[in-house]
Amino acid sequence: MSRLNLNAWEHNWDEIGRGVQQWILLVALEAALHEEWPKLPLQEIGKLTGEAKTIVPPEGRTKALTSSFDAEVRPLIDLVDKLRGYGLDTDINLPAVAVIGDQSAGKSSVLEAISGVQLPRGTGIVTRCPLEMRLKHSEDEDKWEGKILYKDKHDMRQEEVILNRESVGDLVRKAQKEMTDSAKGISDELITLEVTSSDVPDLTVIDLPGIARNAVEGQPFDIEARIKNMIRRYIGRQETIILAVLQCNVDIATCEALKMAKEFDDEGGRTLGVLTKPDLLDKGAETGVMRILNNMEFTLSKGYIIVKCRGQEAISEGQSLKHALDVEEDFFKSHRHFSSLRPSQWGIPNLSARLSRELKKHIKKLLPELKEEVRRKLLETERKLHDLGEDPPETASEKRQMALQMVTEFISVTTSLTNGQRCNDNKFPQKINNLFSDARRSFADLNKCAEREQPDTTNRTLKTELQQMMEASRGREFCNFLGKYELVESYARQYISKMEEPALQCFDDVHRKTTEILKILAEKCFEKFPDFAERAKEVIMKTRKQTQNECKDEILRYFRMENLVYSQDNTYGVEFRAEEEKKRKEEEEENERKQKSAAKYHVQIGSQNDEDVNGVGKALMSLKTYYQIAARRLCDVIPMLIQLHVFREQVEEMQIQLMDIASDERTMVHIQEDTDMAYVRRECKSRLERLLRAEEELDKI
Structure with a gap:
């Protein structure tokens, strides 16, 4: 009974009835978890609530984000990561999950909770470059590995091994600073963050800068247009799943992120909405949020998930990300309104699992088109190289x-x-x-x-x-x-x-x-x-x-x-x-x-020859x-x-x-090749190399 919402008894009998149902369900789950857990796989326990893959035993709660899906997930995500690592996304649109949101909507907090690492925080534009997060689950509970890769503003490739998860935020800030012309500028170049750990899911997401309304001192005057153009380049591709992060405590009709998602995905077929900061809701506003979560306001085919991430106060008090998951679970299970949600509609663990499933399904769906596009580009590049002729002589x-x-x-x-x-x-x-x-x-x-x-x-x-x-x-x-x-x-x-x-x-x-x-x-x-x-x-x-x-x-x-x-x-x-x-x-x-003529008119004329x-x-x-x-x-x-x-x-x-x-x-x-032609030749060779490598990887699937 300690886990039951006791305040429910203060309301009408309908509320009391729902409380009794929850109590009965929790008692059954407690018995299953304590008595039957060693005998039942996680999927079977999930069937008790009709929500497979969402209930986690208490002793396993710190591993709530581990990959519990079929063996296809990691190879498919690895495939796309490799292709993007080869630079294939410059030639072909690759399947991706792009995270967008208005400034301070809580994107970084969501990604922190999923990845288990603390990302840069603060006011204004914190994410100033697209950040690709490659999360790889490891069965080794003690393993944690990280790496950051990027090109600085001089186009020099930088790569650094991350020794501990606490230093990730500082290294991302450092990379952003080296990639932009100023401390407040933005860049289109990608930062790649690789994390391998036992408490991360198999997932790759791309975090994009928050949509800013106005430029602050030191930022370009057209900062909003530049950020929107960058976002459009990602979400405009049909191959991209859009993760739109929205604050519960603002009118989502005014959220620029949702407007942009609707602009390129009118039916919401590839957009998943994530509502954040439910603890900041005004009293009485919960009903509107529930309508959104139940797809009754702004319809998205993939629907919405609501999450509660740790705030700045929790971070200042030293709350760990793992503890934040326990706090989140208690919040939703004990909430007067949100406790009636299906388990799959709330929580970072379910968001993480949902994203992995969606990405896997998306990649599988696009694989045939991807293979065909690679072959088409390969033939096109080979023809172009042929037209350029032989390589220039050296001796x-x-x-x-x-x-x-x-x-x-x-x-x-x-x-x-x-x-x-x-x-x-x-x-x-x-x-x-x-x-x-x-x-x-x-x-x-x-x-x-x-x-x-x-x-x-x-x-x-x-x-x-x-x-x-x-x-x-x-x-x-x-x-x-x-x-x-x-x-x-x-x-x-x-x-x-x-x-x-x-x-x-x-x-x-x-x-x-x-x-x-x-x-x-x-x-x-x-x-x-x-x-x-x-x-x-x-x-x-x-x-x-x-x-x-x-x-x-x-x-x-x-x-x-x-x-x-x-x-x-x-x-x-x-x-x-x-x-x-x-x-x-x-x-x-x-x-x-x-x-x-004279005879016709009966006229007599003499010879017309003049003597010379x-x-x-x-x-x-x-x-x-x-x-x-x-x-x-x-x-x-x-x-x-x-x-x-x-x-x-x-x-x-x-x-x-x-x-x-x-x-x-x-x-x-x-006898020196033209600079532009030499550049085109290098680009063609580079493209040919990555396309050949991509073809080889795709043939393995």
């Missing part, structure tokens, strides 16, 4: 060989493209295959320009101008001798000279586009070594300038040669007669058209004939000159200079 001879190989590839691709062949290597963009076709379009544009500039023999202005020039230069000769060669030659020079600028423009277009393609090729062929790529580009620009000067000089020299106005008699004669025949046919067709008495018509025909011969010659020769200098001689000169550079000892300093 001088290896560097020289690599440089020569790269130059050979560059020249080979360039030669193919300038010969009009395609390159089908996927590492090069498709636009490089447009090199020769773009050049041919420029050559075709030159030909079109030549057609536009040819003399128009039907143009009256040209005819009149030529007539006046011929008459002005007339001497004693008869009128039918006015067609002087000098005049035709002068006009021919004028028309041919109009093509000089288009020819130079054609060269500039081809040269500019070729240089662009050569630079792309250099970047791709030498992309592993940016310094060497820059040297190659320097060679391209140097040979470009040299080619530009030589080719332009050749083009200008060609136009000086065209000033001679010359054509073989055979060539000119055939062309002239063809032009005459063409003109005759045009005149006949025109006369025939006019005759038909002064030879102006023949002079125009001679001018057009020669221009066509010269333009045709020009539209063949200029593209050939451009191809000779740009596609042939420049490529040959580049090959000579690049081979010299590749063979030069001083060049070896440029």
Whole structure:
């Protein structure tokens, strides 16, 4: 009767009835514990109350948090711990239990009670980095081992063995200080705390900083946003179980932790609520808490558990964590309202057991997806490493060989493209295959320009101008001798000279586009070594300038040669007669058209053929004939000159200079992989290593 709530007799008969039921149950349990305990396993005793795995014998109460679950728990949790230890959580979302709560909601107290170690306490933000607590149960009652691992703000890995549980809090504070820029700052980097003991469960949880409302002196002004972003990164993953720690003595509707949990887990399917500080409840507020615990207010599929952890006063008085569990049990069993709860709804031991079960179930459920994701990431990483190519050379001879190989590839691709062949290597963009076709379009544009500039023999202005020039230069000769060669030659020079600028423009277009393609090729062929790529580009620009000067000089020299106005008699004669025949046919067709038109209207017209008495018509025909011969010659020769200098001689000169550079000892300093690419390669190799290790571990399950 000493364990019965005697105050119950002061209330109505319903309360008295519940008290009698409790008394009968306790008497039965006392008998079972004292008389039948040696004969019955813990699970069988649990069946007496309908709550398996929750009742613990008095002599075993200090071990209330030991793992009493099936043999699958530890291997599964160890598996995830190993994967996270490999750094796999940077590639894949791993199953986890994330502990969130408003500032001073009691997260650290809950974790202290579960882990048996005292964590940093105080006002404001105490947890300033994600703290991963790996708890491992040991059958050895005297065993206690601890270790803390983290990376400081200089990215240096730190690892320290913890000699006793009392020093854990100080070491966590030290780690937080070394990981952040100030005494009040926060960090996204993870601190890992490993504890192996006989009085801890098999469990891994991640404690996240409490949600702060306002920044205090020394903290970033956006401290609340930064903490919330950190929490979102964890609880936003579907693989994370959310342990939302809420104070009983505040309106949970205003709790930011519950709001955030609802934001990412609207149906509460992966959120477990933990109510703390029940001893601070105002009288009469218990009914509201009971409604929450019975999932009648803010529904969570996993429900709620209420716990009572030791407060600051108890710590100051030296109350041990083990004693705190006894105090908690007495509190709930003797409480006027909470004593009616099912045993699984209250207490740190039940919370610990529930978390282990939930984590085990969660990991088992996600294992097939996890294996598939690891294999997918593995293939993706292998492809990326393949695309990065071979590792950069280390020795001088290896560097020289690599440089020569790269130059050979560059020249080979360039030669193919300038010969009009395609390159089908996927590492090069498709636009490089447009090199020769773009050049041919420029050559075709030159030909079109030549057609536009040819003399128009039907143009009256040209005819009149030529007539006046011929008459002005007339001497004693008869009128039918006015067609002087000098005049035709002068006009021919004028028309041919109009093509000089288009020819130079054609060269500039081809040269500019070729240089662009050569630079792309250099970047791709030498992309592993940016310094060497820059040297190659320097060679391209140097040979470009040299080619530009030589080719332009050749083009200008060609136009000086065209000033001679010359054509073989055979060539000119055939062309002239063809032009005459063409003109005759045009005149006949025109006369025939006019005759038909006159006949339709019964009009008589005579012959429309004008006699070319002064030879102006023949002079125009001679001018057009020669221009066509010269333009045709020009539209063949200029593209050939451009191809000779740009596609042939420049490529040959580049090959000579690049081979010299590749063979030069001083060049070896440029055979260094780009910093960013080297980083990507290291990251890929590191990812590949951890994925392979993860695959190996997963295959064991």
